[in-house]
Amino acid sequence: MTPTNDAKPIEDARRPFAAKYAYRGWGIALAVIGALTIIGSITPSTETSEGGSSNPFGTFLVGLGLIAGSVYLLRGRGKKPATGVTAVAPQQRADIAPPKTWEQTTAALAAATTGAAAIVAYRNVESAARNLSPQDPGALVEQAILQTSFDRSLLNSPRFGYVAALGGGSVEFFRDFVVFGQEAYDYEPTTRGQVYIDGGIQVSSSVVHDKKGNQHIVERTHDLRKANVQLTSGTWTMSFAISPDVVNDARRFVDQMSIRAGELQPKNATAADIQQMVDQILRSSGQPPAEKLKQLSNLRYDRLLSDDEFQRAKNRILGL
Incomplete structure (x- = not known):
């Protein structure tokens, strides 16, 4: 500095x-x-005014x-700060609303077959039960579980920890899935994550005068850092801004996620297994070509794709 x-x-x-x-x-x-x-x-x-x-x-x-x-x-100094402007722009992401009725809530619980879907559906049931039966919400939750034959074992995934997103809410990293409010995804063999931080902390000095005309040097610290977490997988992506002060925590959780994703990779994957993963990436809708190419690069990095296979899949994405 x-x-x-x-x-x-x-x-x-x-x-x-x-x-x-x-x-x-x-x-x-x-x-x-x-x-x-x-x-x-x-x-x-x-000329004078008429009558005056x-x-x-x-x-x-x-x-x-x-x-x-x-x-x-x-004689004023400096510029007036712009009103209504925050130091960090709010997180730009879709606002996924929970189910609005008890029937919709329990239907989502019945349809949950993976850990990611299960934890969101279960939390929504708990929230709805507290609203419908403040005196005894637990009984209503148990009733929903019995009626839907919900598998509680889907929730048996230890939580590594969480980091707060600057746009609001917290991103929770579990052993088998990641949760961001109503958005949750299961880890896959191709799941990867990166934590980026740009900028730095600068110190500026300024000369000021007191009422007696004496000079003083005042130092001010300017934190220009910006941090972002990007998670990618074969069928989903997630990106969110975080405080630079929690970058180390975020990196630790992302590393744990990557280790778990590595454990999900098939042992001695067959050509059919690899082709299935490639087809899954190519068919994935809602992802830009850059994300698909990154996922293919991960497969090549893991030596699941040869250079020729990677190039053929790349040409399909780019329409060549």
Whole structure:
């Protein structure tokens, strides 16, 4: 971190007779109008208002007031921060709503056959039960489980941990799946993850003056870091921004996820198994070509695809 002498004043260091921020456009406009007003007050006029008389002294005072206002605005320091702008943009992602009725909620529980679908459906049942039966929600949950023949063993996946997403909510990493609110995915042999961080922390120094005219050097820290997590798999992708302060935690969870995905890779995969994985990637809808190519690269990296097989699949994605 290298200090820079950019001479930016801190917000509470204001000059005498000066606005908090500089308003250059308004200041220049007032100065021009004030000057024209003063010139008009001292210039002899051959026209007067019908039934009235001009007041040069009053006009002169108005011009002086405008000049003073322009000086006040121009002596301000720095730019006023834009209102309504946050340091980090909200996470841009689909807002997946839970089922609205008890019948829809229990139907989703009955349809859940994988861990990812099961945990979301089970949590929705718990939430709905608390709303419908605040006194005894547990009984209603048990009733739903019995009626749907829900397999509780689908929930037996230890949680590695979670990281907060800057756009709201938390991303939970379990042994067998990842959960982000109403969005959940099971790990697959092709599941991979990366944690990216850009920028750095900069320190700037500025010279300020107190009311007695003494100079002081004030240092300010600017955190310009941005962090993002990207998860990809054969049939799904997930991306979300996180605080740079939790990057190490996110990397640990992603590493644990990757280890688990590696355990799911078929031992001594046959040509039919590999072809099935390739076809699954090629048929996957809703994914851009870049994501599909990345998944194919993962298969080649794991030595499940030769260079020729990778090139043929790549040509199919690109339509060559």
